[in-house]
Amino acid sequence: MLYRMKQFFNGIFAQGAEGEEVELLREALPEEEMRLFFQMNKADQRHALNVLKTAQSLLQDAGIGQQNVIQAEEARKLLVRCCLLHDVGRGYEMGPVRKSLAVLLDSLFPNWAREYDRNDAAGYLGKILYRYYKHAAIGSEMLRKQGLTEEAKIVALHHQEGFSGLDEQQKVILLVLKQADNLN
Ligand SMILES: [Fe+2]
Numbered sequence: 001m002l003y004r005m006k007q008f009f010n011g012i013f014a015q016g017a018e019g020e021e022v023e024l025l026r027e028a029l030p031e032e033e034m035r036l037f038f039q040m041n042k043a044d045q046r047h048a049l050n051v052l053k054t055a056q057s058l059l060q061d062a063g064i065g066q067q068n069v070i071q072a073e074e075a076r077k078l079l080v081r082c083c084l085l086h087d088v089g090r091g092y093e094m095g096p097v098r099k100s101l102a103v104l105l106d107s108l109f110p111n112w113a114r115e116y117d118r119n120d121a122a123g124y125l126g127k128i129l130y131r132y133y134k135h136a137a138i139g140s141e142m143l144r145k146q147g148l149t150e151e152a153k154i155v156a157l158h159h160q161e162g163f164s165g166l167d168e169q170q171k172v173i174l175l176v177l178k179q180a181d182n183l184n
């Protein structure tokens, strides 16, 4: 509960990318994907940047034993893009208030909430729940359309068990992404 409250207030006061972070984004993301990043709500932009920071420090932690697999420059860049873009499917409107409402409905009325999750045109709650439950699939499709097929495969699974269709390197990237996401 305390964690959720902290998350809510962090979200309300979140600043989008600034200063050096904008440079980092420019280096990491092609133009179209930069646009996707900035289409996110400021709270989600901040969340994505925090996930990236955490993922990078997880990689430095020899304890997780994943460094060897992600040593190649390309793999590291893929991890960076996955961290920055993993929640693009939430869309601009999914700010901290809507997100908290979705979390609340999911914990109080899980069956109803799952059933009420429909599509963007399903009214206020229907849309919130749709974006909450389906953002991984929506984001994955957005990335696939931009030609980012590896990122699309990884992002699709970031709230699921399993590694369906991923190679060894992509599996490790997904693991690091999920771990970093859970810590933020
Ligand atoms: Fe997510």
Ligand SMILES: [Fe+2]
Residues within 6 Å of the ligand: 047, 051, 086, 087, 181
């Ligand atoms: Fe996330």
